[in-house]
Amino acid sequence: MTFTPHIFGSALVALAVLAGAAPAEERTGEQIYKQMCARCHGAKGEGAKNYPLPLTGDKSLPQLTGVIARTMPEGEPEALDAEGGKRVAAFIYDSFYSPDAQAKRNPPRVELSRLTVKQYRNSVADVIGSFRGAPKVEEKQGLRGEYFNSRGFQGNKRVIDRTDAEVKFDFGKAGPDPDKPETFDPNTFCIRWEGSVWAPDTGVYEFVVRTDHALRLWVNENRKPVIDAWVKSGDNTEFKASLFLLAGRAYPIRLEFSKAKQGVDDSNKTPKPPVKPAFVSLNWKRPNRAIEVIPARNLTPQKFPEVYVVEAPFPPDDRSLGWERGTTVSKEWDAAATEGALETAAYVVARLPELSGAAANATAADRLPKVKAFCRTFAERAFRRPLTAAETALFIDRPFEGTPDIDLAVKRFVLLVLKSPRFLYPDAGTAPEPYATATRLSFALWDAPPDKELLAAAAAGKLGTRDEVAKQAERMLSDPRARAKLREFLIVWLKLDQAKELSKDAKRFPGFDAELANDLRTSLELLLDEVVWSASSDFRQLLLAD
CATH class of the missing domain: 1.10.760.10 (Cytochrome c-like domain)
Structure with a gap:
C-alpha cells in the first residue's frame, strides 16, 4: 500500500x-x-x-x-x-x-506437484526398462513373417522369410504362395509373425485376431500368450485380449497361425482330404476408437524388450486447466501409489536374476553384492540423481538389515523407494541444479524421467548453458515418446480429447459409421504428424490447413 x-x-x-x-x-x-x-x-x-x-x-x-x-x-x-x-x-x-x-x-507456502498418473507409470517403466536396454529405433515397418510347410515351426520346413506390412490374409483354399502352389500343402502350413507394435496413445488396447484356424498371440509378454486358441474348438473366428499400454513405446508381439486338422495327421493319407479355406488378420481397437487392422506404421520387425506397465488403477488427475496436473494428493491417490509399489516389488523380485544379473541360486557368493548394486542404480534412476551417503544408508543398507532373505529385502527396498517423496515429487529435496534441469527437461518432453545419456550430461555438468540444454532437447525430440506427447498436446489443443464418439443422423448420412469416423481421426493424426515432423514442417499449416 x-x-x-x-x-x-x-x-x-x-x-x-x-x-x-x-x-x-x-x-x-x-x-x-x-x-x-x-x-x-x-x-x-x-x-x-x-x-x-x-x-x-x-x-x-x-x-x-x-x-x-x-x-x-x-x-x-x-x-x-x-x-x-x-x-x-x-x-x-x-x-x-x-x-x-x-x-x-509470511514466507510463501511451498506447494509441490506430484507425478501425474502418466508420469508415474512412465517413470516405473523407464526405471525397470533401463536394466533391459533396447535396440536403436530404425525406420522399418511391418512384421517379420516366417512361413513353414508343416504343422509345426521346424527350421528345415521354413519356405518364406519376409517382412509383411500388416497381417491381413485370405488364403482361400490355396497355400501362402499362390505363384508357386507346389511349395505349400494347402491343408497343413503354419506362419509366425514377430516384431514389435508401437502404441500411439496411452490407455487400454483391445487386440483382436480373426481366423478360422488355430492361433496364439503374445503381446508384451514372452512367457504366456494373451490369446491361446492353439487347440481350437467350436466355430468362433474372433479372439480378443485387452492390455494397458503407454504411448510412444514399442511392445514385443508374436502371432502364430496354424492350418491343420487338430489332433490328426493327414499328411500321409491318400486321397488327400478336401482343402478348407483359411484367413487370418491381426487387429486392434485403440482407446476410444473402432477395430481396425494394425497398420504398418505401428509395426516394426525389430524386437524390443518387454515393457513393465503398472496396472494399479489410479484416480484421474486434475484437468481443470486443460492438461493433466499432479496437484491433488488424496487418500485414493496415495492408496493407488501404494498398490503400484507393491505390484512393482512383486514384478522386480520375480525377474530379479534378469534385472540384476545375479544368479537365482541363493548360495551364490556374489548374489548379495550384485543385488545391492542393482538397488543402488534403481534408486538413483528413480530419484533422478545420485544418492547421498545418508540416502545410501536408508534406502540400500537398511532394507537388507536383519534378514538373510534377499528377495524380501528387495521388496522392502522397492516399496521404500517408490513411496518416497524423492520419487513421487520431482521438485522435492535438494537435487543439484544439473539434475533438476535434466528432470524438468525430460518430463517436459517425454512425461518420463531422464535417460542414461541425460543423467550422464548432468553428472558431467553439461546442462549449464542454453546450447547444452538445446543439444539434449534436439536429441530427445527424435524419441517416439516426444512425438507421442506432442501429438497429445495438439489433440488437447484441438479439443478432440473431449469428443469420445462421433455420430450423425443415419438417414441424412447413411454412409457414416464408426469405421469412417475412425478413418477421419486417423487422417487428422497423419496431418498433424506431417505438419510437425516432415521435411516441409511449418506450424502455420496448423492454422491454415483445410
Whole structure:
C-alpha cells in the first residue's frame, strides 16, 4: 500500500505528547514504535481498530523516512525530530513494511506437484526398462513373417522369410504362395509373425485376431500368450485380449497361425482330404476408437524388450486447466501409489536374476553384492540423481538389515523407494541444479524421467548453458515418446480429447459409421504428424490447413 498522512494518525500524536519525557535520540526505533504507534497500528504493523490497514508498501527507506518527516504526527510533523523519525522509519521498514520484511514474516507456502498418473507409470517403466536396454529405433515397418510347410515351426520346413506390412490374409483354399502352389500343402502350413507394435496413445488396447484356424498371440509378454486358441474348438473366428499400454513405446508381439486338422495327421493319407479355406488378420481397437487392422506404421520387425506397465488403477488427475496436473494428493491417490509399489516389488523380485544379473541360486557368493548394486542404480534412476551417503544408508543398507532373505529385502527396498517423496515429487529435496534441469527437461518432453545419456550430461555438468540444454532437447525430440506427447498436446489443443464418439443422423448420412469416423481421426493424426515432423514442417499449416 502507499503511505498517506492519516496512516500513523493519533499514534504519532501520542508520540509528540510523550516526546518531552525523554529525548527521541535516546530511544530505538522499536521503543518509539511500541510506546507511541503500536496501540493504533498493531504490535507488528498488522493494523488495529482505528487504523485497520497494515503498514506495508513498496516505498524505499528514504522515501518512507521523508513521508514520516513531512506528515507525522498527523497535523503536527514538527513534534518528532528528524533523528527520531529516521529511527522509527528504519524499524517499520525492516520489521514489516518492505517486501523483504513481509517475505520473512509470511514466507510463501511451498506447494509441490506430484507425478501425474502418466508420469508415474512412465517413470516405473523407464526405471525397470533401463536394466533391459533396447535396440536403436530404425525406420522399418511391418512384421517379420516366417512361413513353414508343416504343422509345426521346424527350421528345415521354413519356405518364406519376409517382412509383411500388416497381417491381413485370405488364403482361400490355396497355400501362402499362390505363384508357386507346389511349395505349400494347402491343408497343413503354419506362419509366425514377430516384431514389435508401437502404441500411439496411452490407455487400454483391445487386440483382436480373426481366423478360422488355430492361433496364439503374445503381446508384451514372452512367457504366456494373451490369446491361446492353439487347440481350437467350436466355430468362433474372433479372439480378443485387452492390455494397458503407454504411448510412444514399442511392445514385443508374436502371432502364430496354424492350418491343420487338430489332433490328426493327414499328411500321409491318400486321397488327400478336401482343402478348407483359411484367413487370418491381426487387429486392434485403440482407446476410444473402432477395430481396425494394425497398420504398418505401428509395426516394426525389430524386437524390443518387454515393457513393465503398472496396472494399479489410479484416480484421474486434475484437468481443470486443460492438461493433466499432479496437484491433488488424496487418500485414493496415495492408496493407488501404494498398490503400484507393491505390484512393482512383486514384478522386480520375480525377474530379479534378469534385472540384476545375479544368479537365482541363493548360495551364490556374489548374489548379495550384485543385488545391492542393482538397488543402488534403481534408486538413483528413480530419484533422478545420485544418492547421498545418508540416502545410501536408508534406502540400500537398511532394507537388507536383519534378514538373510534377499528377495524380501528387495521388496522392502522397492516399496521404500517408490513411496518416497524423492520419487513421487520431482521438485522435492535438494537435487543439484544439473539434475533438476535434466528432470524438468525430460518430463517436459517425454512425461518420463531422464535417460542414461541425460543423467550422464548432468553428472558431467553439461546442462549449464542454453546450447547444452538445446543439444539434449534436439536429441530427445527424435524419441517416439516426444512425438507421442506432442501429438497429445495438439489433440488437447484441438479439443478432440473431449469428443469420445462421433455420430450423425443415419438417414441424412447413411454412409457414416464408426469405421469412417475412425478413418477421419486417423487422417487428422497423419496431418498433424506431417505438419510437425516432415521435411516441409511449418506450424502455420496448423492454422491454415483445410
